[in-house]
Amino acid sequence: MNNMAVCNYIVGVLGAVIGGLIMQAAAAFPLEFTENGPGPGFWPFSLGAVLGAVSVLLLLYTFINKTDLHGVKVQLSSTGNKRVYLMMGFVVLFCVLISILGFYPAAALMI
CATH class of the missing domain: 1.10.287 (Helix Hairpins)
Structure with missing residues (x-):
């Protein structure tokens, strides 16, 4: 794999x-x-x-x-890939926050 x-x-x-x-x-x-x-x-x-x-x-x-x-x-567990996984998590969190707080508060928190 x-x-x-x-x-x-x-x-x-x-x-x-x-x-x-x-x-x-x-x-x-x-x-x-x-x-x-x-x-x-x-x-x-x-x-x-x-x-x-x-x-x-x-x-x-x-x-x-x-x-x-x-x-x-x-190598899926390399240092560079772990940074990518972290950013993917932030994007998912941003999408969740948009549905909860709305775009502008979520964008302010993301920035």
């Missing part, structure tokens, strides 16, 4: 699924352009599409280079 190919496959599939879910949720809002600019669903839909496309590219890259990537070991 600790080789780069397996990790890339997991991240690629999760990214594609999350991108698809973002696109599905954004499609509930108007996407078309008006005289005031794009509809409220345009940018979230675009970001979901980009996430899905980049995830598919990661899967294709991993499939093409799977023999090289099987030799690359991933």
Whole structure:
């Protein structure tokens, strides 16, 4: 499980699924352009599409280079990764605080 190919496959599939879910949720809002600019669903839909496309590219890259990537070991408990996990926790906490306190108090606490 600790080789780069397996990790890339997991991240690629999760990214594609999350991108698809973002696109599905954004499609509930108007996407078309008006005289005031794009509809409220345009940018979230675009970001979901980009996430899905980049995830598919990661899967294709991993499939093409799977023999090289099987030799690359991933150390999930390194110091750099622990910092990333900490920041991910802060982002989750921020999202929870938004639903409890509202955006401005949560943003002030996050900053």
